[in-house]
Amino acid sequence: MNATQSMIEHSPLAMATTEGPSHVLRSVNPAFCSLHGKQPDEMIGHPVALAISGAGVESVLVLLDRVYDGDHGGAVHRPHYTDPILGSAPSLKYHSYMAWKLPPGESNSQGLVIQVTEIAESSLATELFELATTEIRELNDDMRQVNEQLIISALEQHAAADRNRAIAEALQYSMLWEHSEKSFHDLRVAVFYEPAMDDALVGGDLFDAFRLHNGSVMLIVGDVTGKGLRAAARTVEIRFALRAFSQDYIDPGDMVRRLNEFICDFHFDADDLGNALVVLSLIVIDPVTGEVQAASAGAEPPMVLRASGAMEEVTVSGLILGIDHNAAYPTTKLLLNDGDLLMMTTDGITETRRGMDFFGSERLLQTAKNVLEEVNLMGVGTSILDAARAHGGGRFMDDVCLLLARRDRIMSNPVQLQFYDDAV
Template sequence: MTRTWRITSVTDAARVRIALARLAGERGLPAVERARLATTVSERLRQCLTKGGTWLLTLDTAGPAGSARLHLVLTPPQEARDGGEPPWEVTVACPGGDATAGAVPAGTAEPSALAEALLGADEDTAVVLDRLSEREELVAFHREELEQTNRGVLALHAELDAAGRAQREAFAAERAARTEAENARHRLTFLADASAALNASLNQEEILRRLPELLVPAYASEVDVWLFDDEDDLRGPSSRPAAAVRALRTGRPQYAADHPGGLPGVDDHPASALSPGRALLCVPLLTRRAPLGVLTLSPPGACWDADDAVMLIELARRAGIALDNARRFEHNRDIAETLQRALLTELPVTPGLTLAARYLPATHGLNIGGDWYDAFRQPDGSLITVIGDVTGHGLHAAVMMSQLRTALRAYAVDGGSPGRLLTRLHGFLHHLQPDLYATAVITRVHPDEPTLTWAAAGHPPPVLRLPDGRVRVLDAKPGAMLGIPLRQDIADHTERLEPGSTLALYTDGLVERRARGIDPGIARLAAALGAFDPGELEADLEGAADRTLHPLLSDSERDDDVCLLLCHLHERSIPGALRPVGGHRGAEQGHA
């Protein structure tokens, strides 16, 4: 259905608004939508009245099948259309009602109709206001809810921020703890390695050389070690920093610099007048008896870390113990060398024979052991030479060796062959020291007889160099070791001895090596003896002894004592003539 209104005045506009409101209500348009439609149309009509002229409002209620709608078209006057103003249109869908029912009556609205329309408009306005109140309450509710949500979000952000800060602080603390633990591990590792390096040697000079190598440049830029002994008093006062002197007197570490060090357990002092431009940490080298000296260090940078200073003080304590051990060892070694020299035999002077002996202590430990050599004359004029080795090392073995040597000399007074002498020594050692054993070789030579008599008990065989340079190893079956729980009679062996011959007796330290055994060493000894010219042995047996040792011992350090005894029979023996012999040499003369 289509309806058209002509609008030229306010009354026309009011009638159209009333008719549209009534028609929208009949079509089931909700009150809010009716109010919105009425407000829109009123605003448009007010603009039309302002512009003037006759406006046409066409209402079309027709719609698709099964639906209803209101289609409004406001057409401007002809002049406005000519001016290009387009018609105004609006379409509103109606949820219910018949599109052909409820025609709006034409004509002028009665006052009762106007009043009714006015009340209807108020009802729509009231509905709109109620809906608006509901919306306002809903908005207020949501605003409050949003505000609470915002406060919760802000609180959550604050908690997250606090948790983040706590986590960052925890991570930083963990990193710091890990770094501190790693530094502590590094210091402990360094301290352990440095202690092992210092205690690996019993040589004081070696320890003093290793200290700067260990500390520079990681923990010190300069290192100075001042060792104090009685000789310092004889030399007079030396130029030492006051902090070093104070550390030696008080036994406490001292720090001298132009600023306090703040190091734990260290006394602070002004910078040293001898070194005003650098800091000094003076740590006493303490021992069990008295301060041994002072270790003076300069920092690698501006100053030391407190933990580094504690580690350096502990290292100085260990260095002091290592130096004290080295001094004590050197002192005991000097005593041992003196004792060993006292136990060595002065070789006798025998017509027609030349003797040369060498004794070299092991390069490790005290220079005292159970190896020995001896030579003495029997009542019949024959010469007894002996070389032996008591098992073990140290003072106990040396004392037992001295007893065996004394017993042998006592037995030899009664005469007897080398085999008989060894048999008696075997019984003596077995009853005196059942848990101690020895090896030995005894030879007997008479200058007027061309015969060598010898016997061995568990000892490496003698080596005989003939005048023509050939070398023989006298490897006849020896007896067992002296002192074993076994009764034995050690047999004698004889060998023709030509003038110009040289006999070599030795201990296993000269020829035995752990990696190769003893046989290659004996072969090397035989080769060394065979390489001499006959005149060398006749003219310089002492030098020949040194040259024999050199190729046998120059390839390794000695972990056992070495004895060598050479006996040379002159090519031309003059009855009654005496020929001087070389005696013995200790460790300081053996250069092999």
């Protein structure tokens, strides 16, 4: 008799050994037989499934299969009703089965050792409660660690967002229009900008005005895809790219075409695809002659309100920038007479709506016509924005940019433009 067999034979606990994948009982001790109410010859040589048949035997077999296949096993609890004492109900107890592999070197090293313990219902409930409490405590510890990591991550993201917003606002602040509308001789210019976000200057709208080396004035209004730091950086980048291109080109169509090539060449990679699109309206005005040259890249068409009260839309078209490297951008010409008002805007104004009723270009022109006698463009622009905002229920859902320009040859004492590198 080997050591394991001797231990089983003399153990006060119910124990047995099995052999093979069918778990045939090879030996049983008296306590094992007593617990199951059978004689040794009724059990030895029979599979466990037959020797201990009854409720819960399936869970015992699952345990034995797992241990036989190399798992560490565990314990399963099988219900067992004891025979009732006369005049009383049968009591419920549980048989707790544990199993492990026979030690190496035993004559049947492919077998298992089974140990069965009888547990009263109250004892089992206590055991299960303690097990559940331990598992819940471990789960809570895990969840606490996860929550701590989520909180740390959220704080880090919030801090990064604050840094990005500060950088973006610094970039866009450099573009804000803070000078007199009399900055250009014979031409009044005023810009109105209002971001959709109440707590920041940051948006994707682009605007600029500066004098070219031939004395003409370039006016720019556009919209860059996105919001925040990326959009603010691109507006600054595009603004200075156009100032650089203006040294080599005078024709608006040529400048827009060159800008489109620049965007396609330097921003159309896999990470930026669809995020480097720009709509733009570019106009060059000769304040002396009133000649206007206009080009557009998917932007809202410029509008002209004549001093006589006549209203017209400048017919100009072109593909959004950043889509086709070879796109062409034609130039449209017209004449701006003394007192005529030119309006350039992003779709934040015209697409302001009440339900499905858009503010539109007609309301924009009519509002401007109602205040055409205003001497200062500030009054005209403020009236337009107030009307559009009221139409939208008191707020804009998108960034809003409006640029107004009016020929005024009787204007005197023009002041020097204070807009950074005006003479680029």
